[in-house]
Amino acid sequence: MPVSRPGPSGSGTRATDADGYGAPRRFWRGLAQHAPPGVDAVERSWRSPLRGPWLTAVYGSVLLVALPLVIITGLLDYAAYGPQFDQAFPTNVGWLRLPAFDWPTRPSWLFRVTQGLHVTLGIVLVPVVLGKLWSVLPKLFDWPPARSLAQVLERLTLLLLVGGILFQIATGLLNIQYSYVFGFDFYTAHYFGAWIFTGAFVAHVIIKFPRLVTALRSRPLGTELRTPRAATRPEPPDPDGLVAAEPGPATVSRRGAVGLVGGGALLLAVVTIGQSLDGPLRRTALLLPRGRQPGTGPNGFPVNRTVAAAGVRPEQTDASWRLTLRGGGRTVTLDRPGLLAMAQHTADLPISCVEGWSTRQTWTGVRLRDLAALAGVADPASARVSSLEKAGLFRTAVLAPNQILDPDSLLALRVNGVDLAPDHGYPARVIVPALPGVHCTKWVAEIDFRGQADG
Amino acid sequence: MAERAGPTAGRDRPTAGRAGRLRAAYGAAPWHLVLVTAVIVLAGWVAxxxxxxxxxxxMLLWFVGAVIAHDLVLFPVxxxxxxxxxxxxxxxxxxxxxxxxxxLGTALLFVVYSPGILRWGETTHEAATGQTQRPYLVRWLVLSAALFLLSGATYGLRAALGRRGSASRARR
Known part of the structure; x- marks a missing residue:
């Protein structure tokens, strides 16, 4: 399609759109004619012959497939925290509440996969997002900035789209590295930021999808991936003005540009995936907190909170420690030998954290359903587990019926054949299949079982 | 996208006329207006x-700041x-x-893992993991050096092979 190149004012009046101006025409036309100084120079300074609809569409289609996965796994992580017990943060989300359901305990690796995918994909997509933004950056400096109300509104949604993805990436990356320099609540910001981004993302996909299809069809992928640098030519001028007006010679082929972004993604994947793996490969997460084991031996696996940080003192966990079980007006007190004298069950279960790391260990202890029966609540509706910790967002956690009754749900006393280390929750901790790590309460002091009849 | 008024559009001129006028004044099809309004309303409600x-x-500062930091700082740099x-x-x-x-590899690793490399959050990191953030800077430097070395070695190899190739061509 013939497209007239920018006129003297640097404004790209596209011949295809009649004149493309909405009402009031005089205003938009006037705006186009009053370009600030420098617009021409900026327009001519875009040199890369690679920018164009095809390359943008390639990066865009990767994001189109992968970002929904990040969004869905993120929402599932929220659901895993148990919003029905007001323990998913932020708690008060109004219309943006998710449908209530009991988070399943099977498969036991469910949460390991959802949070692992969310964090790992989120990191791996960073170069794709940067590549996509690079490919459309000239649009930011277009003059006129809009030719109609439609373009003004769409540009506003693009601000939400770009701000949204960058905000989510920045807060997510800082959170998994325990850096809270932003000074606001991570959960609140990341949850609401996700909704702003998702809305803008859906609209962008709907508006641009036909463009994406046309662009991908314009140059067969196979041919493009066989074209060397020497044969790389700019795309023909496009209605969106992505193709440079005065492109320079190619220093990289399109294949190279795709490979560069793919290589960046691969590099990040290689130094990130280790935090979700056990064994020697864990060490490959070179730049992340959970690439390092905190020690050797049966208790040498990562923690999310040290005993020192939790403020649990040794005299609280010595022989004087007692576990209190409450249920239906009854109170039962048990010491550690008493718990060890009960039927012991061993289960291989992963412990996974929303910050993207997980590890599978062998836990031994008393089944939670046996403790519920001991407390006189054979048919529990919920159980509130409290820790010896005095403060902290996760000093108590509520478990749903399926999480109490699963045969592998334990009050663990031992791990990998030895007593739990203080950092892993000695004298006793909860471990439930597919439950977020922060709800697997450590240094347990009390479990309050509620029966179905208690409401 | 709304169809352009062709010769056959004459029969239902009133509808096409109204839709066409809206399209011309607004600058896009009506569904576009519904869609972008929904997005802006959602964002406004959240705000x-x-x-x-x-x-x-x-939060607002970080949201807008992220765009400025990328578009007007990172990209120009x-x-x-x-x-x-x-x-x-x-x-x-x-x-x-x-x-x-x-x-690019070095910069990418820095952008993603800078909180650890720059040791932003020593206390929270230690409370969570029981470990310090000290090793990350050295590891990033070593990784970066490895990337440059690998690239340099491949370049040397390519140059050597290229020279040998042209030499053998010249002999023939």
Whole structure:
């Protein structure tokens, strides 16, 4: 399609759109004619012959497939925290509440996969997002900035789209590295930021999808991936003005540009995936907190909170420690030998954290359903587990019926054949299949079982 | 997208006329208006909700700041760095790319893992993991050096093979 190149004012009046101006025409036309100084120079300074609809569409289609996965796994992580017990943060989300359901305990690796995918994909997509933004950056400096109300509104949604993805990436990356320099609540910001981004993302996909299809069809992928640098030519001028007006010679082929972004993604994947793996490969997460084991031996696996940080003192966990079980007006007190004298069950279960790391260990202890029966609540509706910790967002956690009754749900006393280390929750901790790590309460002091009849 | 009024559009002129007028005045099809309005309303509703938070100003600053930091700081910085590099190596494109690739890898690792590399959050990191953030800087430097070394070695190999190739061609 013939497209007239920018006129003297640097404004790209596209011949295809009649004149493309909405009402009031005089205003938009006037705006186009009053370009600030420098617009021409900026327009001519875009040199890369690679920018164009095809390359943008390639990066865009990767994001189109992968970002929904990040969004869905993120929402599932929220659901895993148990919003029905007001323990998913932020708690008060109004219309943006998710449908209530009991988070399943099977498969036991469910949460390991959802949070692992969310964090790992989120990191791996960073170069794709940067590549996509690079490919459309000239649009930011277009003059006129809009030719109609439609373009003004769409540009506003693009601000939400770009701000949204960058905000989510920045807060997510800082959170998994325990850096809270932003000074606001991570959960609140990341949850609401996700909704702003998702809305803008859906609209962008709907508006641009036909463009994406046309662009991908314009140059067969196979041919493009066989074209060397020497044969790389700019795309023909496009209605969106992505193709440079005065492109320079190619220093990289399109294949190279795709490979560069793919290589960046691969590099990040290689130094990130280790935090979700056990064994020697864990060490490959070179730049992340959970690439390092905190020690050797049966208790040498990562923690999310040290005993020192939790403020649990040794005299609280010595022989004087007692576990209190409450249920239906009854109170039962048990010491550690008493718990060890009960039927012991061993289960291989992963412990996974929303910050993207997980590890599978062998836990031994008393089944939670046996403790519920001991407390006189054979048919529990919920159980509130409290820790010896005095403060902290996760000093108590509520478990749903399926999480109490699963045969592998334990009050663990031992791990990998030895007593739990203080950092892993000695004298006793909860471990439930597919439950977020922060709800697997450590240094347990009390479990309050509620029966179905208690409401 | 709304169809253009063709010769056959005459029969239902009133509808086409109204839709056409709306399209011309607004600048896109009506569904476009519905869609972008929905997105803006959603974002506005979230903003109003968050406005009650004491830290709302900071959130807004980070949201808008992220766009400015990328579009008006990060992009100009890497684009200028690339121009400088191109001016230095002139028309040796292979050398240029053998410098670009490890430089981009180094920068990417820094952007993603800077909180650990710069030790932002020593206390929270230690409370969570029981470990310090000290090793990350050295590891990033070693990884970066490895990327440059690998790229340099491949460049050397390519150059050597290229020379041998042209020498054998010359002999023939």
């Amino acid at each position: 109003l909700r968050l406005a009650q938070e004491a830290t709302f100003g900071r 890497y684009a200028s760095a690339d121009r400088v590099l191109r001016a230095v190596v002139r028309d040796r494109v292979t050398l240029l790319n053998h410098l670009r690739v490890p430089a």
